[in-house]
Amino acid sequence: MSVYHRNNVKVTGGTGQTMLFAHGFGCDQEMWRFVAPAFEAGHKVVLFDLTGAGKSDLGAYDFDHYAQLDAHAEDILRICDELELRDVVLVGHSVSAITSVLAANARPDLFAKLVLLAPSPCFLEDNGYHGGFKREDLEGLVAFMDENYLGWSAQVAAMAAGQDIDGPASVELTRSFCRTDPAIAQHFGRVTFLSDRRADMQKLTRPALIVQCSDDTLAPTEVGRWLHDNIGPSTLEILEVTGHSPHLTAPAETIDAIRRFIDHAPA
Amino acid sequence: MRSGALSTMPQPEQGDAGNLDSFAVELLQDAPCGILVTDPDGGLVLANRTLAHWLRRSDAELASPVRIKDLLTMPGRIFFDTHVAPMLRLQGHVREIACQFERRDAPPLHVLLNGVMRTAPDGTPTRVDYTIFDATERALYEASLREARSGAEQLAAIVTASPDAILRVGASGIVQRWNRGAEAMFGLGATEASGRRVEELVRLEGSEGWFAAHRRDALPIKRFEAVDAEGRDLAVMISVIGDAEDPGADWSIVLRDVTERARAERRLQLVNGELNHRVKNTLSVVSGIARQTLSSEDSLALGQRLQALARAHEVLTGAQWDSVALRELVQITAEEAGGPERFSFDGPDLELSPQHATTLSMALHELTTNALKYGALSCDGGVVTVAWRLEPGDAPRLHLSWRESGGPVVVPPTRKGFGTKMINRVLAAEFSAEVRFDFAPDGVCCEIGFPYG
Numbered sequence: 001m002s003v004y005h006r007n008n009v010k011v012t013g014g015t016g017q018t019m020l021f022a023h024g025f026g027c028d029q030e031m032w033r034f035v036a037p038a039f040e041a042g043h044k045v046v047l048f049d050l051t052g053a054g055k056s057d058l059g060a061y062d063f064d065h066y067a068q069l070d071a072h073a074e075d076i077l078r079i080c081d082e083l084e085l086r087d088v089v090l091v092g093h094s095v096s097a098i099t100s101v102l103a104a105n106a107r108p109d110l111f112a113k114l115v116l117l118a119p120s121p122c123f124l125e126d127n128g129y130h131g132g133f134k135r136e137d138l139e140g141l142v143a144f145m146d147e148n149y150l151g152w153s154a155q156v157a158a159m160a161a162g163q164d165i166d167g168p169a170s171v172e173l174t175r176s177f178c179r180t181d182p183a184i185a186q187h188f189g190r191v192t193f194l195s196d197r198r199a200d201m202q203k204l205t206r207p208a209l210i211v212q213c214s215d216d217t218l219a220p221t222e223v224g225r226w227l228h229d230n231i232g233p234s235t236l237e238i239l240e241v242t243g244h245s246p247h248l249t250a251p252a253e254t255i256d257a258i259r260r261f262i263d264h265a266p267a
Numbered sequence: 268m269r270s271g272a273l274s275t276m277p278q279p280e281q282g283d284a285g286n287l288d289s290f291a292v293e294l295l296q297d298a299p300c301g302i303l304v305t306d307p308d309g310g311l312v313l314a315n316r317t318l319a320h321w322l323r324r325s326d327a328e329l330a331s332p333v334r335i336k337d338l339l340t341m342p343g344r345i346f347f348d349t350h351v352a353p354m355l356r357l358q359g360h361v362r363e364i365a366c367q368f369e370r371r372d373a374p375p376l377h378v379l380l381n382g383v384m385r386t387a388p389d390g391t392p393t394r395v396d397y398t399i400f401d402a403t404e405r406a407l408y409e410a411s412l413r414e415a416r417s418g419a420e421q422l423a424a425i426v427t428a429s430p431d432a433i434l435r436v437g438a439s440g441i442v443q444r445w446n447r448g449a450e451a452m453f454g455l456g457a458t459e460a461s462g463r464r465v466e467e468l469v470r471l472e473g474s475e476g477w478f479a480a481h482r483r484d485a486l487p488i489k490r491f492e493a494v495d496a497e498g499r500d501l502a503v504m505i506s507v508i509g510d511a512e513d514p515g516a517d518w519s520i521v522l523r524d525v526t527e528r529a530r531a532e533r534r535l536q537l538v539n540g541e542l543n544h545r546v547k548n549t550l551s552v553v554s555g556i557a558r559q560t561l562s563s564e565d566s567l568a569l570g571q572r573l574q575a576l577a578r579a580h581e582v583l584t585g586a587q588w589d590s591v592a593l594r595e596l597v598q599i600t601a602e603e604a605g606g607p608e609r610f611s612f613d614g615p616d617l618e619l620s621p622q623h624a625t626t627l628s629m630a631l632h633e634l635t636t637n638a639l640k641y642g643a644l645s646c647d648g649g650v651v652t653v654a655w656r657l658e659p660g661d662a663p664r665l666h667l668s669w670r671e672s673g674g675p676v677v678v679p680p681t682r683k684g685f686g687t688k689m690i691n692r693v694l695a696a697e698f699s700a701e702v703r704f705d706f707a708p709d710g711v712c713c714e715i716g717f718p719y720g
Binding site for chain 2: 024031193216217218241243244249
């Protein structure tokens with residue numbers, strides 16, 4: 001099956017160096033809406049939905065296969081191969097920052113640089129490593145998602161939360177953002193939050209930019225520092241931003257940081 | 268102006284800004300839902316009284332630098348960062364997010380959260396307005412719904428995956444449900460099977476109307492085994508779904524292929540019969556050898572003992588080596604002793620294990636032999652009375668007494684013969700029996716007691 005269909009691949013921009021954007025847990029390629037267009041002038045911009053998210057082919061989500069993050073890394077490599085992408089700047093957010101490293105470790109020849117937005121290779125507290133969470137917190141998330149998806153099934157009959165969002169168009173929007181098959185979302189949540197890929201971080205040979213938010217529950221700045229210490233050729237930028245998605249809450253700063261890195265840092 | 272209760276409420280009217288303000292403030296503060304306003308990053312700007320009351324927090328605790336996600340339970344915080352915050356940025360609103368707010372000295376409050384992002388004319392986010400609805404009842408209902416759903420799904424998975432054929436049929440035997448096991452067993456898909464008569468699909472030899480016949484009995488559960496048209500042995504269990512008295516009730520039918528087991532049982536029966544036959548033969552061969560090897564007196568004694576053993580064996584074979592009635596064993600002894608005039612017995616109906624039966628029948632044989640030779644049965648008029656009883660309790664014991672009377676005056680033996688040795692040793696060793704002999708002058712008495720059951 002073509003990756004265009006399977007991962008809803010969208011290519012925009014020009015003919016310059018390719019930038020491949022991988023969204024994180026929870027949403028889909030719409031997450032790059034405020035950042036990706038800024039690079040279209042000088043780059044070929046490739047966006048996609050992770051298998052199991054957004055408008056990807058949900059039928060391709062094999063639960064056993066995707067029980068390891070490596071499967072998502074393989075998807076990145078398949079996209080590069082099918083689109084014949086080389087010298088790629090791979091931008092991964094959250095869990096996809098981790099799979100980006102896995103992909104670059106498997107095929108360093110494909111990638112020029114990596115941008116890791118709010119990465120965390122391990123969410124668990126572990127002996128001096130401050131991932132931020134206890135195991136029961138993370139297990140609780142799975143139960144939590146179960147509750148929400150049940151509530152969401154009645155979504156269409158939802159009451160209004162504000163003005164003029166009740167038209168058919170807004171219902172369509174509500175359905176498409178950040179929602180997917182509940183079973184897949186739960187499975188991916190579990191795989192994301194219970195993985196420990198710290199050992200893989202140290203194997204990265206490509207230069208990496210680590211962008212961490214100053215106030216991020218999911219990926220604390222300590223994790224950014226740990227990554228900076230453990231990834232050989234890396235640059236750490238801490239943005240004064242609340243939350244886990246700098247590309248949504250501080251797109252201008254995020255664009256600047258990425259630009260500084262890809263335009264000036266040695267490859 | 269309308270009359271009644273409405274007229275006592277502050278009415279928003281043009282030129283009456285004070286009234287409008289106080290009405291708006293009251294509406295905001297005491298609205299029947301929590302109202303929360305944050306800056307675009309989630310820092311608290313305003314929380315109404317309803318919410319403060321629900322969360323049991325003061326106004327100061329519901330103000331910057333506290334952020335909305337700080338009020339949530341841990342999973343809610345993660346969900347907020349990965350879903351809610353992106354959705355607010357991407358689509359400008361979130362609706363009916365089920366989450367829980369932490370409360371002081373109380374379990375978390377289940378709520379539904381709606382939020383809308385407000386923006387300046389240039390599109391810059393300025394604040395987020397949330398309305399928060401108490402969802403305690405709904406959370407309870409959903410939890411029980413989830414539990415029921417998960418239970419039902421698990422049961423359905425068990426039925427679906429079972430190798431047994433599991434069917435649901437209507438009162439007239441029309442198939443409604445036909446699981447994968449049934450598809451495999453009868454080579455017919457669920458769609459084809461559905462709507463046909465079960466007796467037509469599952470043909471059992473010699474009982475064409477097996478389902479209808481059972482339904483007439485209207486027993487809640489029936490089990491039987493039968494051979495089907497393919498020559499397979501099937502264990503069939505029919506049970507009513509609902510009330511057996513209801514003529515319209517559906518039925519559950521479980522069919523298990525027990526061909527292998529039935530074949531093994533038949534083989535075992537054959538082997539068992541052959542083995543019993545051989546044991547009897549071997550015992551008579553041993554008797555023959557004894558006759559040729561030993562003095563006539565010894566060979567007679569051995570021969571009789573072997574015969575006693577053979578009889579016990581025969582009784583056990585007849586009982587399929589399951590259990591044997593004590594009465595039956597004593598009856599054999601009675602015949603050996605010369606019939607009811609010389610031997611009487613009494614006791615409740617009790618079953619013995621094969622091991623107990625063999626050992627006890629040998630012991631009874633020894634007592635009989637002794638009585639015939641030296642005791643009450645050695646002269647006219649002497650009799651033996653055997654009685655047994657069960658002593659109930661946590662560890663029930665069986666007591667059996669053997670009393671001789673009317674025989675010659677008893678002289679205690681100077682040495683123990685094989686018989687008494689055998690009785691003492693074997694009974695004691697094999698089933699922790701207590702054996703007590705009393706060589707009273709007017710007749711030998713033997714008391715045997717052992718754990719029962």
